[in-house]
Amino acid sequence: xxxxxxxxxxxxxxxxxxxxxxxxxxxxxxxxxxxxxxxxxxxxxxxxxxxxxxxxxxxxxxxxxxxxxxxxxxxxxxxxxxxxxxxxxxxxxxxxxxxxxxxxxxxxxxxxxxxxxxxxxxxxxxxxxxxxxxxxxxxxxxxxxxxxxxxxxxxxxxxxxxxxxxxxxxxxxxxxxxxxxxxxxxxxxxxxxxxxxxxxxxxxxxxxxxxxxxxxxxxxxxxxxxxxxxxxxxxxxxxxxxxxxxxxxxxxxxxxxxxxxxxxxxxxxxxxxxxxxxxxxxxxxxxxxxxxxxxxxxxxxxxxxxxxxxxxxxxxxxxxxxxxxxxxxxxxxxxxxxxxxxxxxxxxxxxxxxxxxxxxxxxxxxxxxxxxxxxxxxxxxxxxxxxxxxxxxxxxxxxxxxxxxxxxxxxxxxxxxxxxxxxxxxxxxxxxxxxxxxxxxxxxxxxxxxxxxxxxxxxxxxxxxxxxxxxxxxxxxxxxxxxxxxxxxxxxxxxxxxxxxxxxxxxxxxxxxxxxxxxxxxxxxxxxxxxxxxxxxxxxxxxxxxxxxxxxxxxxxxxxxxxxxxxxxxxxxxxxxxxxxxxxxxxxxxxxxxxxxxxxxxxxxxxxxxxxxxxxxxxxxxxxxxxxxxxxxxxxxxxxxxxxxxxxxxxxxxxxxxxxxxxxxxxxxxxxxxxxxxxxxxxxxxxxxxxxxxxxxxxxxxxxxxxxxxxxxxxxxxxxxxxxxxxxxxxxxxxxxxxxxxxxxxxxxxxxxxxxxxxxxxxxxxxxxxxxxxxxxxxxxxxxxxxxxxxxxxxxxxxxxxxxxxxxxxxxxxxxxxxxxxxxxxxxxxxxxxxxxxxxxxxxxxxxxxxxxxxxxxxxx
Amino acid sequence: xxxxxxxxxxxxxxxxxxxxxxxxxxxxxxxxxxxxxxxxxxxxxxxxxxxxxxxxxxxxxxxxxxxxxxxxxxxxxxxxxxxxxxxxxx
Numbered sequence: 001x002x003x004x005x006x007x008x009x010x011x012x013x014x015x016x017x018x019x020x021x022x023x024x025x026x027x028x029x030x031x032x033x034x035x036x037x038x039x040x041x042x043x044x045x046x047x048x049x050x051x052x053x054x055x056x057x058x059x060x061x062x063x064x065x066x067x068x069x070x071x072x073x074x075x076x077x078x079x080x081x082x083x084x085x086x087x088x089x090x091x092x093x094x095x096x097x098x099x100x101x102x103x104x105x106x107x108x109x110x111x112x113x114x115x116x117x118x119x120x121x122x123x124x125x126x127x128x129x130x131x132x133x134x135x136x137x138x139x140x141x142x143x144x145x146x147x148x149x150x151x152x153x154x155x156x157x158x159x160x161x162x163x164x165x166x167x168x169x170x171x172x173x174x175x176x177x178x179x180x181x182x183x184x185x186x187x188x189x190x191x192x193x194x195x196x197x198x199x200x201x202x203x204x205x206x207x208x209x210x211x212x213x214x215x216x217x218x219x220x221x222x223x224x225x226x227x228x229x230x231x232x233x234x235x236x237x238x239x240x241x242x243x244x245x246x247x248x249x250x251x252x253x254x255x256x257x258x259x260x261x262x263x264x265x266x267x268x269x270x271x272x273x274x275x276x277x278x279x280x281x282x283x284x285x286x287x288x289x290x291x292x293x294x295x296x297x298x299x300x301x302x303x304x305x306x307x308x309x310x311x312x313x314x315x316x317x318x319x320x321x322x323x324x325x326x327x328x329x330x331x332x333x334x335x336x337x338x339x340x341x342x343x344x345x346x347x348x349x350x351x352x353x354x355x356x357x358x359x360x361x362x363x364x365x366x367x368x369x370x371x372x373x374x375x376x377x378x379x380x381x382x383x384x385x386x387x388x389x390x391x392x393x394x395x396x397x398x399x400x401x402x403x404x405x406x407x408x409x410x411x412x413x414x415x416x417x418x419x420x421x422x423x424x425x426x427x428x429x430x431x432x433x434x435x436x437x438x439x440x441x442x443x444x445x446x447x448x449x450x451x452x453x454x455x456x457x458x459x460x461x462x463x464x465x466x467x468x469x470x471x472x473x474x475x476x477x478x479x480x481x482x483x484x485x486x487x488x489x490x491x492x493x494x495x496x497x498x499x500x501x502x503x504x505x506x507x508x509x510x511x512x513x514x515x516x517x518x519x520x521x522x523x524x525x526x527x528x529x530x531x532x533x534x535x536x537x538x539x540x541x542x543x544x545x546x547x548x549x550x551x552x553x554x555x556x557x558x559x560x561x562x563x564x565x566x567x568x569x570x571x572x573x574x575x576x577x578x579x580x581x582x583x584x585x586x587x588x589x590x591x592x593x594x595x596x597x598x599x600x601x602x603x604x605x606x607x608x609x610x611x612x613x614x615x616x617x618x619x620x621x622x623x624x625x626x627x628x629x630x631x632x633x634x635x636x637x638x639x640x641x642x643x644x645x646x647x648x649x650x651x652x653x654x655x656x657x658x659x660x661x662x663x664x665x666x667x668x669x670x671x672x673x674x675x676x677x678x679x680x681x682x683x684x685x686x687x688x689x690x691x692x693x694x695x696x697x698x699x700x701x702x703x704x705x706x707x708x709x710x711x712x713x714x715x716x717x718x719x720x721x722x723x724x725x726x727x728x729x730x731x732x733x734x735x736x737x738x739x740x741x742x743x744x745x746x747x748x749x750x751x752x753x754x755x756x757x758x759x760x761x762x763x764x765x766x767x768x769x770x771x772x773x774x775x776x777x778x779x780x781x782x783x784x785x786x787x788x789x790x791x792x793x794x795x796x797x798x799x800x801x802x803x804x805x806x807x808x809x810x811x812x813x814x815x816x817x818x819x820x821x822x823x824x825x826x827x828x829x830x831x832x833x834x835x836x837x838x839x840x841x842x843x844x845x846x847x848x849x850x851x852x853x854x855x856x857x858x859x860x861x
Numbered sequence: 862x863x864x865x866x867x868x869x870x871x872x873x874x875x876x877x878x879x880x881x882x883x884x885x886x887x888x889x890x891x892x893x894x895x896x897x898x899x900x901x902x903x904x905x906x907x908x909x910x911x912x913x914x915x916x917x918x919x920x921x922x923x924x925x926x927x928x929x930x931x932x933x934x935x936x937x938x939x940x941x942x943x944x945x946x947x948x949x950x951x
Contacts (some may be wrong), residue, residue: 026922186937187864206864206874571904607919608879610927611945612888754892754900 002043002314003240003248006271007792008243012162013038019488021094023072023860024048034161036088036096037063037070038244039388046295047229051087051099054389057294059229061387062086063179063239064159065455066217066424069227070388073099074294079110080458082420084141087264087455091197112460115200124155125171125190125207127181129215129325129566156205158192160214179203184210184332189356193457200461209354212329216360217424220280221255222383223375224289226318230296233425234317247271253299254278257320257343258369264317274340277301277311281372286289288375290316302375314537321369324361327450338443339363341369342430345446353513369786371442373432377414386426388419396430400437407431411448422450478531479628479692483700495596500708510710514812517707518714522812527704528712530629530684531692533579534598536605538589540618547589548579549613549750552743553735558583563658563675567734568601569743569752573761575728575737576752577601580675582660591624594724598624608751624728628692632704633682638861641665641672641683644698648672650683652860666698676717679853681861714808717819720771720850727769727805727819733761737769738826738849767802768825771849772835777815781843782833788842789824790833794841804835810851817851818844866938868944869924883907883919886931911935915949918942 009034017032023040030039036062040048049058050071056068067084076090076095082103088096117374157173157657158181179194188207193200220226233256250273254261258282264273277299279285284304296316301309321342334351338344346363360366374383380394391414397415407430410416410667415421416430423430427447435444437846466472476496484491484500486490490510492501520526536548540694544556551566558564560583568576577600579592593601605620632640638650648655648663655661660673668691676682687695700706713723722728722737733756734743743756755761774781785804787795802822809816818835822828828846835842848854863875889895889903908914916930931940931949941950 061923185862189862189864208862397928603879603919603921606925607927611917614945749892754895755904758900 002046002250003044003246005042006241006245006247007465008245009241010243011146013245014398015322017092019094019207021090021092022612023078023097025096030090033065034090035086035481036072036090036094036771037085038240038246039090040085041240041248042244042246046410049098050100050231051387051390056227056390057061058387059096059295060232060426061220061236061287062233063243064217065218065723066421068419068425069423071099071101071388072096073103075110078113079106080112081105083456086422086686088154089197092220095112101434104583112458113200115202115464117202117204117459117464119204119206120156121205121206122156123151123153123208124211125188125205125329126211126213126587127160127190128157128213129160131589135251137707141276153212158203159203160189160433160711173306176203180455181328182454182457183211184328184355186332186352188352190478191452193453193455195708195850202457202461202464207354208550209356212355212357212361213359214325214361216322216366217325218260218318218322219344220425220427221257221287221374222380222429223255223287223387224377224379225291227382227384227387228290228292229294230314231290231316231318234264234319237315237317238264238267240632249313251276251311251313252315252331253287253301253313254317255281256320257281257321257372257391258319258367259392260322260367261317261319269422276365277314277454280372280716286375287316287318288377296371320372320429322360322366322367323447324357324363324659325424326357326361327353327422327424327454327729328388328452329357329361330449330484331451334810336446339737341368341410342371342441343432343442344365345443350688371432373436380559385429386414386416386419386423387666389415389417389426391416391426393433399455405438406435407434407445407448410434417448417450418559420456423448424450427461433743434510459650471859475531477530478697479689480529480531480630481691484529484706486588487706489708490708494532494709499532499595499596500529500706502708502710503706505732505766511809514708514710514714514811517705517711520713520809521634521707521715524634525640525704526629526707527640527696527699527709528633528707529696530625530631531596531624531689533623533624533629534593534595534601535622536591536593536598536602536625537584537621537623538591539587539621540616540620541587542616543587543589546605546609546613546616546618546622547591548711548747550608552750552752554582554747555589556746558589560585561659561661563660563741565658565675566602567739569734569750569754569755570730571755571812572662573733573755574730575724575732575734575759576604578722578724580673582673596725598622610715626689627686628695628700629679630685630687630692630695631682632685633676633678634697634701634704635678635858635861637681638684640699640702640704643702643843646670646672657859668694670695676859677712677740679856681718682859713806714810717808717817718807718810718812720769720819720848721768722819723806727821730769732769732821735768736766736821755794764827765824767821769805770820770822770825770829770850772804772807772818772820772833772850773847774818774835775832775845777845779835780809780816781818781842781844782837783807786836788836788841789819789826790843791833794834794836798836801833819849820849822846864877865918865930865939866942867918867920867923867926868928868942868947869926870920873920875919875921879919879921881895881919884915884917909922909934913940 013031013033019030021682028043047057047059061069066085070085074096085751090394154174157175158178158179181192183191190205192203218235288302289300299313334347336345337348339346347357374393383481393817399410429448437786489500493499504822547555561583570576579596581591644666648661670687673684781804787802804820807818896903899921
């Protein structure tokens with residue numbers, strides 16, 4: 001094989017723009033418009049590639065995305081881990097090397113080609129393969145799709161290839177060149193990749209109608225040594241001649257089942273190359289073997305009477321027939337039928353109504369082909385079917401011999417069709433070899449399906465501009481965030497929120513910092529940013545009645561100025577979310593939700609108001625980010641709030657537990673709430689977000705110790721306050737938590753009420769919330785640890801009684817403790833069970849789930 | 862990516878919506894009057910037809926309105942969408 005560039009011709013190359021590139025360390029010249037494959041062939045490069053498993057020499061086999069042999073890694077100007085040489089456009093400074101098998105990333109980040117994502121809409125989209133061997137067929141059949149829309153919009157053409165110079169054929173279209181359609185999805189949704197110099201664009205296109213003209217893909221024919229460099233698809237030989245003015249060899253043997261090779265001999269002869277032998281299956285001639293050291297040197301033919309010939313050749317052009325290229329069509333639900341005349345599968349007319357398949361892709365004007373799948377031989381060990389998986393006819397026969405019948409199973413046994421090329425050249429062959437080996441008729445089962453993306457797509461393209469440490473998910477921070485950064489807070493992700501986890505002082509470990517923060521709240525005053533709690537205003541004359549139906553307890557009789565804690569349940573009676581409701585006016589409440597449940601609660605309010613109770617006059621508004629909330633808690637909390645200045649009487653008598661007052665705090669308007677998530681005296685300061693930082697700074701200056709979510713968790717668990725989503729998991733009722741008091745059965749119906757008396761929810765042996773004290777006082781049980789019976793040796797099967805939901809070290813108790821849900825746990829209080837930790841069984845005492853101040857004597861300070 | 866016609870906003874991409882399950886399940890006016898079996902039926906039992914199915918959808922990232930749709934579960938094709946209170950398309 002000794003390829004060379006002709007002095008003229010080549011529809012895709014621009015000879016005025018020579019290009020230098022490097023392949024496997026050697027510098028070569030090509031032209032603008034060349035692919036890496038065509039430029040290498042023009043330079044007489046024969047092989048240079050290796051097969052991934054067997055390490056056999058390989059060369060360029062095709063001229064398109066079906067390439068199964070010539071894979072490269074590109075390192076300059078942009079990094080690309082692995083791609084087909086037929087899909088790389090040469091560019092100045094391109095550096096590539098052969099790459100067998102799978103791609104590899106470098107340890108160091110490499111510059112990748114810039115990529116963006118864009119969207120557009122179109123009435124009509126034509127998906128067009130680059131003009132190739134069969135293109136005259138496709139041209140005529142697509143004429144019906146070229147008329148402008150009534151609104152004057154031109155049909156959009158996604159052209160998989162460069163725009164050919166001066167072709168009136170493209171005039172009616174709005175052409176997007178260099179665009180490969182990666183996938184078709186429901187309702188005319190197209191994802192396509194446009195590769196331009198210096199920029200890749202991932203397009204998301206919604207089309208009213210889609211016309212698919214994806215041409216056909218030629219089949220190879222397996223024979224001995226059919227993978228040697230120099231063996232190529234006949235259409236590729238012609239493509240390189242027509243498009244790139246490259247004659248791939250001087251002595252060409254042709255092996256065909258059809259007439260698509262007609263004229264090739266004359267074309268080659270005109271350029272000092274000759275067809276030295278033609279083996280036409282229909283005449284009884286086959287190519288039995290290709291031989292050569294690292295490339296084709298000798299071709300062995302066998303005739304209808306068994307006669308044998310050997311011919312010197314450097315290229316074998318193979319055409320085993322043409323398969324309509326239907327990967328995109330099949331992946332969106334289009335079906336196939338077998339067409340005997342071309343020995344291939346064609347669209348059967350099913351599939352979505354917005355999709356039309358035309359041209360060769362529809363099986364039109366494909367040359368009739370003899371059904372011929374491989375050359376019979378005694379030894380099939382080099383009759384390659386899937387070059388990229390190094391799988392042969394023998395491998396397929398072995399799979400069938402092993403009892404496999406479905407091509408789906410054969411695919412999984414051999415991995416045929418699972419490589420980068422998705423079996424474009426091997427899929428139909430494999431199906432027919434299986435059919436033949438089973439004695440089934442032609443086309444009894446078709447090829448396996450290829451799925452999007454149609455060609456490999458790099459993660460860099462999929463990421464587009466969405467790069468960097470914040471990635472795709474928005475980061476939500478409170479107005480006080482900068483102050484935490486200044487203090488060196490360690491953050492925790494709570495949903496999308498960044499919340500301070502703890503505030504380490506110099507040299508302080510997490511455990512010590514959390515203990516210090518806990519004790520500050522228990523003995524002095526601490527401050528927590530509670531801004532992230534969801535906040536919803538519920539407004540309207542029917543707001544009281546509505547909240548009565550959403551919460552387990554009554555909200556309609558709540559006095560203006562008062563606050564009530566409540567649960568919301570699912571229809572199944574399980575705890576869904578919790579929070580407090582403040583009554584701001586006769587027709588106005590502000591309810592809080594968990595940080596993670598804010599959106600779900602608002603959704604749920606709206607769902608019931610719209611779908612079940614449209615008669616209720618209620619509006620819901622999310623105000624989470626309108627308010628900054630600083631919770632000042634601890635025995636000294638009153639001093640801190642008084643110290644930053646307020647016109648509100650903070651005494652327990654004038655401002656009792658579970659009420660709110662509006663006034664001025666630290667010089668700004670503030671709503672102060674007497675609620676507490678740690679049992680100490682606490683004032684939650686709700687201010688406009690504009691003033692959040694100001695109030696925080698004032699509280700800090702007054703001596704409150706900042707604490708984070710970890711201390712908050714410890715403090716609330718000491719009091720047995722549950723966190724919905726941590727101590728509950730969607731299978732827990734209020735009674736399971738020992739909070740039956742929060743359910744008011746005497747009021748009217750509320751969501752989940754009926755389920756609380758279902759047989760399953762009143763079982764006495766349900767899992768119930770209890771406290772656990774590890775007997776050693778020092779073990780922090782991992783959350784999730786299983787609880788098992790305490791008496792006797794532990795031998796499987798071990799009945800699981802429950803699990804640990806919260807577990808901490810309590811500085812105020814001077815020991816470790818946990819919350820757990822345990823089967824019939826309340827009746828187990830006073831007994832000893834076992835926590836089955838990874839490091840061995842830990843005896844635990846079962847206790848009431850309140851560890852500190854059980855009589856609530858501290859909340860007034 | 863389905864194209865879903867919100868009866869208020871027009872055709873929009875699927876990602877703007879949330880699926881709301883079977884339509885036409887009315888919250889009982891007196892749940893406590895129902896037997897355990899009847900309540901469990903309301904709570905858990907849903908139709909699962911192959912073919913046209915009346916569903917609820919929520920235009921989460923749009924107008925935030927709930928609406929109804931008739932969708933063919935075998936083909937994903939939307940027969941039509943309609944507002945609460947309107948007559949379903951045939």
